Amino acid sequence: MSVERVRNGSPWQETIGSARAVAAGDLVLVAGTIPEADGAAAIGDPYEQAKSALGEAIAALGPFGIGAESVVRTRLYISHARDAEDVGRAHRELLGAVGPVVTVVVVSGFADSRVLVEVELEAYRGAAT
Numbered sequence: 001m002s003v004e005r006v007r008n009g010s011p012w013q014e015t016i017g018s019a020r021a022v023a024a025g026d027l028v029l030v031a032g033t034i035p036e037a038d039g040a041a042a043i044g045d046p047y048e049q050a051k052s053a054l055g056e057a058i059a060a061l062g063p064f065g066i067g068a069e070s071v072v073r074t075r076l077y078i079s080h081a082r083d084a085e086d087v088g089r090a091h092r093e094l095l096g097a098v099g100p101v102v103t104v105v106v107v108s109g110f111a112d113s114r115v116l117v118e119v120e121l122e123a124y125r126g127a128a129t
Contacts (some may be wrong), residue, residue: 026126050090
């Protein structure tokens, strides 16, 4: 099985020693993604932050020749349970037609206190069955 890694120059990648996305065979994993690169997008607005983070995570699939249609799993980390509906609405708008498996987890916070949402994606780039 071949493994491909894509880096995008994020300071976190250097600090932690990670990739933006990794393809292992037909499975493509996208690292935790916050809204915009610096976390400052739409301060205080979980819906807009979720749209931004999901859009960036979906864009990370591009170097592997796939997009939103290939997403099979999402993980949505939110800092407040009250934001679940807004974050879910953003997810539905961007990925509802695809229908991936979704997990929503409430966490105590993020490294950047302005961030309300972080997302992870898993996608499949193999032939449709």
